[in-house]
Amino acid sequence: MRVALITVFPEMLSAVRDVGVTGRAVRDGRLVLDAVNPRDFTHDRHRSVDGRPYGGGPGMVMRPEPLAAAIKRGREIAGATAPVIYLSPQGERLTDQRARTLAEGEGMVLLAGRYEGVDERLLSEAVDQELSIGDYVLSGGELAALVVVDAVTRLLPGVLGHEDSAAEDSFADGLLDCPHYTRPEVYEGQVVPEVLRSGDHAAISRWRLQQSLGRTWERRPDLLEARGPLSDEERGLLDEYISDREEKGAKDGT
Numbered sequence: 495m496r497v498a499l500i501t502v503f504p505e506m507l508s509a510v511r512d513v514g515v516t517g518r519a520v521r522d523g524r525l526v527l528d529a530v531n532p533r534d535f536t537h538d539r540h541r542s543v544d545g546r547p548y549g550g551g552p553g554m555v556m557r558p559e560p561l562a563a564a565i566k567r568g569r570e571i572a573g574a575t576a577p578v579i580y581l582s583p584q585g586e587r588l589t590d591q592r593a594r595t596l597a598e599g600e601g602m603v604l605l606a607g608r609y610e611g612v613d614e615r616l617l618s619e620a621v622d623q624e625l626s627i628g629d630y631v632l633s634g635g636e637l638a639a640l641v642v643v644d645a646v647t648r649l650l651p652g653v654l655g656h657e658d659s660a661a662e663d664s665f666a667d668g669l670l671d672c673p674h675y676t677r678p679e680v681y682e683g684q685v686v687p688e689v690l691r692s693g694d695h696a697a698i699s700r701w702r703l704q705q706s707l708g709r710t711w712e713r714r715p716d717l718l719e720a721r722g723p724l725s726d727e728e729r730g731l732l733d734e735y736i737s738d739r740e741e742k743g744a745k746d747g748t
Contacts (some may be wrong), residue, residue, distance in 0.1 A: 495650055496526040496576070498568030502543060502608055504529030506636045515654065516647045516741065521540055525647050526601075528571050528630070532556075535563035544609050553610035558619075561612065563621050565603060572601030576623040579642070580605045580612065581635030585624030588642060592625070597649035604642060606635030622656035667719035670714055672705035700731065708735035 498564070499507055507529045510516040519525035533541040544554035565578055579602055586592070596602060605612070605621065617624075627638045648654055675686040689701045707728055710717050718724075724732065 495524065495599075495647065496572045497528070497643055497646075498571040498576075498601075499527070499529045499606060499636070499643075500532060500564045500568055501529055501606040501634075501639070502531060502533060502605065503606075503634070503635050503636055504531050506640070508639050510643050510647075514644075516644055519647050519650065519653045522652070524650055524653055526571070527643065530564045530567045530571070532560040532564040535560040535567075547610060551610075555610050556607060556612045556616075557612040558616035561605070562620055565605065568603035572603050573705070576603050578602035578603045578605060578620055579623045579625050579627070580607065580617060580621045581638035581642070582607065582611075582624045583626050583629065583631055585626040588625050588627050588645065590645075593642070593645040594649055597646045597711045602642075602646075603637040604635075606639045608634045667706075668710075668717055669706040670709045672702040672709070701705050703728070704731040704735050707732040708739070711736070712739075719733070 501507070507527060511520055511527045512714055516525065516527070532543045536542060543556055545557050547553065547555045568578070569576060576599065577596075580603065625638070625642060627641050630636060675690060679686050679691070687701070689697050692698070707718075709725075711732060
């Protein structure tokens with residue numbers, strides 16, 4: 495996977511290029527990650543990449559010429575067919591499925607805007623997709639771009655230590671992840687669930703699925719609705735989870 499980040503703050507790339515899973519992917523050659531600074535494609539002594547907005551108003555708008563040249567350079571890094579993606583709160587929401595689709599490609603060019611945004615003409619001419627990581631505003635698109643890089647990189651073959659790791663994470667099958675435990679067996683009076691200590695792999699798988707269904711029902715019912723009809727097994731597990739919760743609530747007086 496080859497990724498080019500168009501940004502006026504290329505030093506921010508070190509947050510994913512040098513550490514963690516993404517850093518290891520870079521060192522292993524599974525990820526090529528480079529920054530392209532649009533200031534390098536300006537022709538004035540101030541290396542200006544922004545200008546005042548037509549129509550007036552506060553703030554500045556990123557100019558199309560240096561961005562277009564930076565995107566051209568980004569395609570040389572990521573590949574001629576790599577999609578150009580603008581990080582914007584107006585874009586399509588980044589989901590696990592969207593990350594998986596991007597991970598199937600050979601590369602991507604990520605455009606991180608600043609100031610009041612990017613000239614609309616550049617967006618209409620050079621950008622293939624707009625992506626949002628949530629309904630809020632950041633100071634710039636760099637952090638959102640780094641989120642995309644992390645989400646996509648961990649899905650690349652060989653990046654995670656276990657081939658099933660990505661498949662078992664939250665959202666991989668439309669559900670939130672189940673609870674996880676490690677040593678010690680007893681912590682602050684709380685004991686690791688007996689089923690996880692049983693060695694019965696079928697029972698453990700069933701428990702984990704039930705916990706994922708239950709947590710999704712409690713915390714993100716919209717995901718259950720979007721996932722579609724539950725199988726008979728899943729419905730039975732969820733009904734059992736809800737019944738247990740209601741029984742516990744009755745005992746606790748809540």
